[in-house]
Amino acid sequence: MMIRAIVRPEKVEEVKAALLEAGYPAVTKMEVFGRGKQRGLKVGNVTYDELPKEMLMIVVQDYEKDVIVRTILENARTGEKGSYGDGKIFISPVEEVYTISSGLKEG
Amino acid sequence: MKEVMAIIRMNKINATKSALVDAGFPAFTANRVMGRGKKALDKELVKAIDSGAIDGADVLPMIARGPSLMPKRLISLIVPDNCVPDVVKTIMDTNKTGNPGDGKIFVMPILDVVRVRTGEAGITAVDEMSGKK
Numbered sequence: 732m733m734i735r736a737i738v739r740p741e742k743v744e745e746v747k748a749a750l751l752e753a754g755y756p757a758v759t760k761m762e763v764f765g766r767g768k769q770r771g772l773k774v775g776n777v778t779y780d781e782l783p784k785e786m787l788m789i790v791v792q793d794y795e796k797d798v799i800v801r802t803i804l805e806n807a808r809t810g811e812k813g814s815y816g817d818g819k820i821f822i823s824p825v826e827e828v829y830t831i832s833s834g835l836k837e838g
Numbered sequence: 839m840k841e842v843m844a845i846i847r848m849n850k851i852n853a854t855k856s857a858l859v860d861a862g863f864p865a866f867t868a869n870r871v872m873g874r875g876k877k878a879l880d881k882e883l884v885k886a887i888d889s890g891a892i893d894g895a896d897v898l899p900m901i902a903r904g905p906s907l908m909p910k911r912l913i914s915l916i917v918p919d920n921c922v923p924d925v926v927k928t929i930m931d932t933n934k935t936g937n938p939g940d941g942k943i944f945v946m947p948i949l950d951v952v953r954v955r956t957g958e959a960g961i962t963a964v965d966e967m968s969g970k971k
Contacts, residue, residue, distance in 0.1 A: 733944065747907075759845055759873030760907060788871075790944055825944050829926060831846070831933045832940035 732796050733825045736787045737763065738807040738818040743785045749806040750789070753798060759788040769815050784818060790825055792838070839948040839964060842925045843914045845873060845941040846933045851911045857932040858915070862969040863925055867914045872907035875938065910941065916948055917967045924969050 738746060743760060750758060764781040771780030789799055800820055808817050828837040846854060851868065858866060917925055926943055933940055953963040 733946065757873075757875045758907075759871050759910065759912065761869055761871040761912070788873075790942070823946060825946050826840070827922075827926075827943075827945035829930060829943040830940070831844075831930055831943065832936055832938055834930055834934055 732791055732793050733823045734787075734789045734791065734796065734799055734803075734820060735823070736789075736803050736807065736818060736820045737765065737784045738787060738803070739809065739816065740783055740785045742807045742809070742817075743787070746787065746803055746806045749802050750799070753802050755789065755791065755795070755799060755802075757789065761786050761788070767816065767819070772816070782816065790828060796822060839916055839951055839961065840919055840922050841914060841916050841946045841948050842922060842929070842943065843912065843946065844929050844933075844943045845871065845910050845912050846929070847935075847939065847941065848909055848911055850933050851913070854913065854929060854932045857928050858925070860971070861924060861928045862971045863915055863917060863921070863928070863967050865915065865964070865966055869912045869914075871910050871912045873910050874907050875942075908939065915967065916951055916964055917969075918961060918964060921967060921969045 736746075740762075747758060747760075750756070763784050763786045765784055766780045766782060771778050772782060773779075787803070791799055800822075803820055829835065830837060844854075848870075855866065858864070913929075915925060922945055926945070929943055950959055951961075951963040952959045
């Protein structure tokens with residue numbers, strides 16, 4: 732199961748540390764630019780509709796999904812109730828996983 | 839159709855690119871990413887600390903922070919179902935050094951593909967990925 736989370740760049744280190752704590756060291760991150768439901772950020776007359784975010788990609792067994800999602804939610808949120816721009820988590824199925832160094836199929 | 843997503847070493851990208859073209863899979867998307875794998879702790883190091891060969895107090899704070907992210911390349915190809923084993927084998931053969939850090943390959947389902955230029959959808963939109971040279 733692939734979990735892709737788009738989070739605030741400044742929250743990445745926190746999320747990474749929390750995932751490591753929870754026993755999930757493996758993560759891939761990439762810089763992305765995007766906008767959400769609020770159509771970006773409006774400051775005065777200028778609209779920023781390509782906001783910098785980081786995308787974290789984690790592949791885990793199906794039963795581990797909930798722990799990961801909870802860890803990301805708890806650590807990527809800003810403020811008490813969270814705020815706009817905290818990001819999204821997407822989950823998609825993965826059918827096969829191979830480790831290149833061993834040449835083995837996982838799972 | 840399936841998406842074959844692979845995370846590989848930076849210096850293997852050119853070899854992988856040409857190997858995939860040679861195998862008949864020219865279409866290709868690549869991205870620079872940062873990542874780390876399951877090897878959170880160096881087993882040799884842990885063993886050395888346990889046996890008292892090196893002083894744990896010096897190294898433990900470094901270990902506790904966990905491994906930092908390493909630069910990797912993420913490549914992604916959309917191929918017809920029957921080509922998945924070929925693509926996986928090609929990537930595996932080109933990137934395997936046998937050491938940790940060689941990367942991972944993920945295979946995921948793709949529901950539909952549309953070619954923007956012509957608007958054609960489905961399997962004909964990825965007809966260049968037939969695996970024929």
